[in-house]
Amino acid sequence: MHWSNNRGSKTNVPCCVILAAGEGRRLAMPEKGPKPTHKVLGLSLGERTILACMAAGVSRFIVVLGSQAEAVRAHFAEVSMRRGCDVEFVVAADWHLGNGISALAAKDSILDDRFLLVMADHLVSTALIQQVLHTALCDREVCLAVDQNTTRVFDPDDATKVQFKHGTIECIGKHLDVWNAVDTGVFLATPALFDALADAAAQGQYTLSHGIEKLAEIGKARAVDVSGQLWLDVDTPDSIREAKRRLLGSLGxxxxxxxxxxxxxxxxxxxxxxxxxxxxxxxxxxxxxxxxxxxxxxxxxxxxxxxxxxxxxxxxxxxxxxxxxxxxxxxxxxxxxxxxxxxxxxxxxxxxxxxxxxxxxxxxxxxxxxxxxxxxxxxxxxxxxxxxxxxxxxxxxxxxxxxxxxxxxxxxxxxxxxxxxxxxxxxxxxxxxxxxxxxxxxxxxxxxxxxxxxxxxxxxxxxxSPHAFPRRRETADAGPDRRSPIPDPRAGSRGAA
Missing domain, CATH: 1.20.120.1760 (CDP-alcohol phosphotransferase transmembrane (TM) domain)
Structure with missing residues (x-):
């Protein structure tokens, strides 16, 4: 199903696949609906994901549904109408096997030679998305955004660890003994990712990490270091509180x-x-x-x-x-x-x-x-x-x-x-x-x-000079425009002059 509210703009930015099929059992808040609809400071996780990507130039989204599909579909359709973007829905029949199977469901909807892949339950900044989109991809490569600042990882025990060297991923998984970064859940991929996921699924391995492992074996999995950018895997009540803290802490x-x-x-x-x-x-x-x-x-x-x-x-x-x-x-x-x-x-x-x-x-x-x-x-x-x-x-x-x-x-x-x-x-x-x-x-x-x-x-x-300018457009009162059209990094004091 395709829900369109495109206003006719053209962009060279690839489409974005949003994985919204998971059950979210760790969140343990069923009274608030599916996980992508849970609100953090006034906006749902799903809407925040779309808005961060839209601010980076993305206008077409493919939302992969699974658990509570109709409720998630209705939420994203409403966001599409209100925010003005194209949203296409695909259903992952075997979503319960793993997020790799959910990603595979989007294969037939990808029309370009590269696409963005993000999680509906991750808080990510526009600056992070922009950094990933500016990465050059070689033939049949996949790039994964990683964070080397491991001291800021909210839940290191649950994080997916990554070991990479000179930008090439060597191994990935939740239980690595040697690792130097964590997976942020943001990918810039070519259709080669689907081939790797299919190969992994044929061997009974159903997660995105298994697909990246297959690509790493042939040197086609690259790491993009986004250390310092705002991101968070929001899948527990504690992580929702941490998401609020980080969003508020990013102001000013x-x-x-x-x-x-x-x-x-x-x-x-x-x-x-x-x-x-x-x-x-x-x-x-x-x-x-x-x-x-x-x-x-x-x-x-x-x-x-x-x-x-x-x-x-x-x-x-x-x-x-x-x-x-x-x-x-x-x-x-x-x-x-x-x-x-x-x-x-x-x-x-x-x-x-x-x-x-x-x-x-x-x-x-x-x-x-x-x-x-x-x-x-x-x-x-x-x-x-x-x-x-x-x-x-x-x-x-x-x-x-x-x-x-x-x-x-x-x-x-x-x-x-x-x-x-x-x-x-x-x-x-x-x-x-x-x-x-x-x-x-x-x-x-x-x-x-x-x-x-x-x-x-x-x-x-x-x-x-590294301290010469604010990072945002100046208003008439020489204070940064806190309400400029691109909200993520353009924020600061309004009316400060």
């Missing part, structure tokens, strides 16, 4: 956050996002909620009383924390969009302006004259230029501004926290002016640095 770890986002805001926003991702609340609604909280906080700043200043400070800082949740939820649910990032950037600027105007208005009520408004103007222009300076640098030089100390200090998270601290002690205006002047100084530093980088040697020097 690219070095592109501001100092306060890294050490304060993320510690609060990530647990909050873990709750929000289980609700129907969308990232855009979170963006609007953060903006509304900031406006309410700004309103309290207009009251020249200590209690009101404290309430305002708490609300504005809460807004700063919630501002990180929209990108985190978007990434966890694979709902990243460029227009979401644009909306977030624009509302951040409006919120900053509202807070500055409110603080200035509240202070000016008790201090007549033009001086309070000059301080507010200086702060407001500094905060706006902080966003504009790095955006213009990127447009002029063709690369994002380096993610150095100047860039991280001028970001939104720090200035909001400083103003909130000032509000708690009753001096929000003074804190605002100080941060405005500091931001101007940082912008001047960025301007000087950008001027020095006009020379022809500037761009190579920037690109060669």
């Amino acid at each position: 770890k690219n070095g592109a956050d501001g100092f306060i986002s890294t050490h304060v805001n993320r510690r609060l926003s990530i647990p909050l996002s873990a709750l929000l991702v289980r609700t129907p609340i969308t990232p855009t609604q979170i963006t609007l909620g953060s903006f509304f909280i900031a406006l309410v906080g700004a309103a309290f700043f207009t009251v020249d009383q200590l209690w009101a200043s404290i309430v305002a400070a708490c609300l504005v800082q809460l807004s700063s924390v919630v501002d990180g949740c929209d990108g985190e939820v978007a990434r966890l649910r694979h709902l990243a969009t460029s227009h979401g990032a644009w909306l977030d950037t624009m509302l951040d600027r409006y919120a900053d302006t509202a807070v500055v105007m409110a603080i200035t208005l509240g202070y000016g009520a008790g201090h007549p004259g033009a001086l309070p408004w000059l301080g507010g103007l200086a702060a407001s222009t500094g905060f706006l230029l902080a966003s504009y300076s790095t955006k213009e640098f990127a447009l002029t030089h063709g690369v994002p501004y380096p993610n150095n100390v100047l860039n991280r200090l001028k970001r939104r998270d720090l200035r909001l926290l400083v103003m909130c601290c000032g509000g708690v002690v009753g001096y929000p205006y003074h804190a605002m002016v100080v941060m405005g002047l500091v931001t101007h100084a940082l912008v001047v530093g960025i301007l000087v640095n950008g001027w020095r980088l006009r020379s022809g040697d500037a761009r190579p020097a920037l690109v060669s």
